[in-house]
Amino acid sequence: MANSTAPTPATPGALVDPLLNHGAAFTQPERDELGLTGRLPSRVLTLEQQAQRAYQQLEAQGSDLAKNVYLEQLHDRNETLYYKILGEHLVELLPIVYDPTVGEAIEKYSHEYRRPRGVFLSIDQADAMEKAFSTLQLGPEDVDLIVCTDAEQILGIGDWGVGGIQISVGKLAVYTAAAGIDPHRVIAVSLDVGTDRESLLKDPLYLGNRHRRVRGADYDAFIEKYLRTASSMFPRALLHFEDFGPSNARRILETYGGTYRIFNDDMQGTGAITLAAALSAVKVSGVPMRDQKLVVFGAGTAGVGIADQLRDAMIRDGASPQQATAQVWLIDRQGLLTRGMPDLRDFQRPYLRDPAEVAGWAADGGAISLLETVRQVEPTILLGTSTVHGAFTRQVIEAMAAGTERPIVFPLSNPNSRIEAMPADIIAWSKGKALIATGIPVPPVEYDGVTYRIAQANNALLYPGLGLGTIVSGASTVTAAMLLAAAQAVADQVDLTQPGASLLPPVASLRESSEVTAAAVVKAAVGEGVATSTSADPAQAVHQAMWEPVYVGGAA
Numbered sequence: 001m002a003n004s005t006a007p008t009p010a011t012p013g014a015l016v017d018p019l020l021n022h023g024a025a026f027t028q029p030e031r032d033e034l035g036l037t038g039r040l041p042s043r044v045l046t047l048e049q050q051a052q053r054a055y056q057q058l059e060a061q062g063s064d065l066a067k068n069v070y071l072e073q074l075h076d077r078n079e080t081l082y083y084k085i086l087g088e089h090l091v092e093l094l095p096i097v098y099d100p101t102v103g104e105a106i107e108k109y110s111h112e113y114r115r116p117r118g119v120f121l122s123i124d125q126a127d128a129m130e131k132a133f134s135t136l137q138l139g140p141e142d143v144d145l146i147v148c149t150d151a152e153q154i155l156g157i158g159d160w161g162v163g164g165i166q167i168s169v170g171k172l173a174v175y176t177a178a179a180g181i182d183p184h185r186v187i188a189v190s191l192d193v194g195t196d197r198e199s200l201l202k203d204p205l206y207l208g209n210r211h212r213r214v215r216g217a218d219y220d221a222f223i224e225k226y227l228r229t230a231s232s233m234f235p236r237a238l239l240h241f242e243d244f245g246p247s248n249a250r251r252i253l254e255t256y257g258g259t260y261r262i263f264n265d266d267m268q269g270t271g272a273i274t275l276a277a278a279l280s281a282v283k284v285s286g287v288p289m290r291d292q293k294l295v296v297f298g299a300g301t302a303g304v305g306i307a308d309q310l311r312d313a314m315i316r317d318g319a320s321p322q323q324a325t326a327q328v329w330l331i332d333r334q335g336l337l338t339r340g341m342p343d344l345r346d347f348q349r350p351y352l353r354d355p356a357e358v359a360g361w362a363a364d365g366g367a368i369s370l371l372e373t374v375r376q377v378e379p380t381i382l383l384g385t386s387t388v389h390g391a392f393t394r395q396v397i398e399a400m401a402a403g404t405e406r407p408i409v410f411p412l413s414n415p416n417s418r419i420e421a422m423p424a425d426i427i428a429w430s431k432g433k434a435l436i437a438t439g440i441p442v443p444p445v446e447y448d449g450v451t452y453r454i455a456q457a458n459n460a461l462l463y464p465g466l467g468l469g470t471i472v473s474g475a476s477t478v479t480a481a482m483l484l485a486a487a488q489a490v491a492d493q494v495d496l497t498q499p500g501a502s503l504l505p506p507v508a509s510l511r512e513s514s515e516v517t518a519a520a521v522v523k524a525a526v527g528e529g530v531a532t533s534t535s536a537d538p539a540q541a542v543h544q545a546m547w548e549p550v551y552v553g554g555a556a
């Protein structure tokens with residue numbers, strides 16, 4: 001049969017644009033005004049009725065990935081409705097649109113693909129960057145936030161090339177659901193520099209650049225061009241960096257942090273939320289922050305970002321810089337990191353141990369294991385940012401519990417397949433003594449008559465409030481004092497009076513918690529002199545800035 005040349009009937013714009021679409025909730029006058037007469041079933045629904053229907057459809061999906069795909073389709077159809085059901089079911093749906101299910105969506109991106117969301121910037125067409133942003137038709141005042149990734153270290157699952165766009169999309173969804181960042185004023189970006197994952201390079205359906213990662217001077221020039229272009233086209237925007245590889249994450253922040261309004265979530269956001277959990281745990285354990293001994297298992301972007309923040313907290317609590325640094329031990333693939341080892345990274349250097357100090361720790365003269373380090377050091381805090389599932393064995397936890405009364409154990413690796421140990425095991429092995437926070441959401445654990453609520457030390461519990469405070473204050477940079485204010489504000493919201501209490505506020509109260517955190521960040525930005533917009537009442541300014549999922553007249 002010959003293809004028809006007749007034009008396809010046009011779908012009216014108000015039904016196509018997810019930011020404008022109200023679907024069956026368009027009122028009769030709106031339908032007339034927007035050219036929708038006869039293009040919708042006659043009944044006009046409320047947003048609440050639409051949300052009820054969409055939630056029923058969602059619940060009928062057979063798997064978490066299917067739910068993620070359903071929600072993304074809704075996101076692409078009607079953003080107000082998407083955020084309505086996300087906000088109403090945040091505890092249930094955060095793990096679907098974000099960690100851990102987003103990891104699966106990223107792995108399957110090229111196969112589950114329906115339609116694009118965000119801006120795809122290719123290193124092979126670096127000169128088209130400005131043109132690509134221009135297609136959004138947004139002016140210099142119109143953008144508050146851009147989340148970008150080059151996807152080299154997605155969560156704990158490694159390099160996923162262009163599929164990483166979904167982490168930018170997921171992080172933005174959390175910003176809006178958790179802190180009311182206006183979804184009309186944000187952009188998700190993929191910086192496609194290629195991928196080193198063989199399975200993607202061989203996959204005929206892979207949607208990204210089918211070549212290896214570009215590194216070196218060309219990569220650096222591409223990042224610099226992105227920073228220049230994004231910040232000159234959208235000077236108000238906070239530039240959030242997510243899931244870059246360890247060699248680039250810190251370098252980009254350190255090179256450009258003083259010049260551009262950059263935030264590295266894996267280093268700064270993770271460091272701050274872990275500090276908040278540690279502040280709570282220290283209150284319970286009774287060991288002062290200045291005396292904490294920290295073993296980091298997995299000394300990459302997140303692990304050393306956290307070590308830096310905890311070391312600074314020890315210094316603020318009275319330890320000398322030298323003492324605080326000496327109270328941190330890093331373990332990576334080579335075992336305990338000591339001076340003179342090959343393949344060390346610059347950012348690990350402050351914490352390297354003297355080989356003489358640890359001589360004899362390795363039974364066979366080889367690598368010094370986690371277990372041996374725990375036995376020798378008797379740490380008070382054990383941090384997992386290694387992506388090694390099961391690395392915190394019973395022996396490790398028992399050794400830790402033998403050395404300290406209330407061991408603080410934070411297995412932070414995501415997603416579920418990467419966590420270093422499950423809380424139920426850590427609680428049983430430590431006989432209920434461990435103070436725990438994880439990256440993934442974990443249900444409460446019953447042990448010996450106590451209900452242990454497990455804090456989710458995922459940067460999602462902090463970065464939305466930090467971002468909102470940065471946007472409301474118009475801060476020119478994200479300073480250490482703003483990060484500290486956010487961590488302290490999160491920690492201050494925790495009630496630790498009950499045995500087994502969570503070390504962090506629950507996801508159920510994330511929106512309220514983000515509002516409080518944002519006000520503290522605004523005050524810190526003003527105090528630091530980096531705010532460009534001031535208000536007599538920061539809490540009120542934050543409250544007013546928060547977007548709500550409601551239909552605003554016509555197709556607004």
Ligand SMILES: NC(=O)C1=CN([C@@H]2O[C@H](COP(=O)(O)OP(=O)(O)OC[C@H]3O[C@@H](n4cnc5c(N)ncnc54)[C@H](O)[C@@H]3O)[C@@H](O)[C@H]2O)C=CC1
Binds near residue numbers: 157388413
């Ligand atoms: N809870 C949270 O908010 C966050 C959690 N993370 C999690 O932390 C993990 C690491 O993420 P990044 O720091 O971005 O990655 P990264 O690649 O920078 O760091 C991982 C480190 O673990 C080391 N490692 C791998 N195998 C090891 C082994 N067998 N023994 C010891 N060390 C080993 C690697 O060499 C690397 O230095 C991921 O699972 C990620 O999901 C990261 C950011 C935030």
Ligand SMILES: CC(=O)C(=O)O
Binds near residue numbers: 099154155459
């Ligand atoms: C939570 C997060 O940012 C990560 O796992 O990379």
Ligand SMILES: [Mg+2]
Binds near residue numbers: 155242265266
């Ligand atoms: Mg991340």
